[in-house]
Amino acid sequence: MEWSIGESGVRYTAKLSDSEGTLSLAGLTRDGHEAPHSEIGITRDSQGARLLVDIDGSAHIAHLAKVGDDWWIHINGRIHVVHGHEPGSADSTAGEGGLTAPMPGTILEVHTKAGQRVREGQTLLVMEAMKMEHRIQAPKAGEVLSVNFAEGDRVDMGATLVELGD
Numbered sequence: 364m365e366w367s368i369g370e371s372g373v374r375y376t377a378k379l380s381d382s383e384g385t386l387s388l389a390g391l392t393r394d395g396h397e398a399p400h401s402e403i404g405i406t407r408d409s410q411g412a413r414l415l416v417d418i419d420g421s422a423h424i425a426h427l428a429k430v431g432d433d434w435w436i437h438i439n440g441r442i443h444v445v446h447g448h449e450p451g452s453a454d455s456t457a458g459e460g461g462l463t464a465p466m467p468g469t470i471l472e473v474h475t476k477a478g479q480r481v482r483e484g485q486t487l488l489v490m491e492a493m494k495m496e497h498r499i500q501a502p503k504a505g506e507v508l509s510v511n512f513a514e515g516d517r518v519d520m521g522a523t524l525v526e527l528g529d
Contacts, residue, residue, distance in 0.1 A: 367446045379520055381467040386493060407494045414493075462499050462525045464518045468492030473514055475525065479507045487525050490518065505529050 365374045375398070378390035388403040404417040408424065416423045416438065425438040434445045447465065472489040475481060481501045488499040488510075508526040512518055 365447075369444055379466055384493075386466070405493070462487065462502070462523070462527065464490065464499075464520055464522045464524055465497055466492045466520045468497070468518060470512045470514055470516045470518060470524075471496065473510060473512075475507050475510060477507055477509050481505060481507060481527070488512075490524075499524055501527060503527070 365376050367374055374394055376392045376395075377388055379386045380389045381387075384406055386405045388400055391398045391400040401419045402417075403419075406415045408415050412427045414425045414427060416425050423438055425436055427437075428435045434447065436443045436445055468490045469492075470488060471491050473487075474485075474489070475487045481487065481504065483501055483504050485501045486498045487501055487507070490497050490499065505527045506529065508528045510525050511523055518524065
């Protein structure tokens with residue numbers, strides 16, 4: 364999954380690892396090139412839309428709100444608007460062929476099967492990651508060629524969930 368911050372147009376890809384409910388930043392690219400990064404760990408707080416963020420050993424609380432495909436993140440007195448460019452998002456150019464998992468998680472619901480015709484924006488799968496549900500939607504109308512996971516399956520970030528054809 365690619366991310367951009369504000370209107371910069373720069374695309375970031377974060378490689379995350381999941382260990383007992385804590386996501387850790389394992390790698391970062393900026394416009395396709397390796398980028399330096401801090402040691403970051405993220406866990407879900409027991410209070411609603413908050414995350415506990417550890418940056419280089421320093422604890423922080425982040426407040427989150429999702430508006431459309433944008434995440435508004437308030438941390439350390441600043442607000443960052445982060446846009447996720449995942450298959451099925453409003454401006455995604457990805458999704459030609461395969462729809463991939465935006466982060467490690469578990470498949471909660473499967474709403475399609477191989478051979479089924481789907482419309483643009485139709486929810487194909489619902490997955491859970493960090494106690495949040497992510498709807499994987501068809502970026503275009505087409506035929507489902509394969510569904511690679513079933514309900515209850517664990518998936519890694521970047522795993523191809525569904526293959527779409529014309």
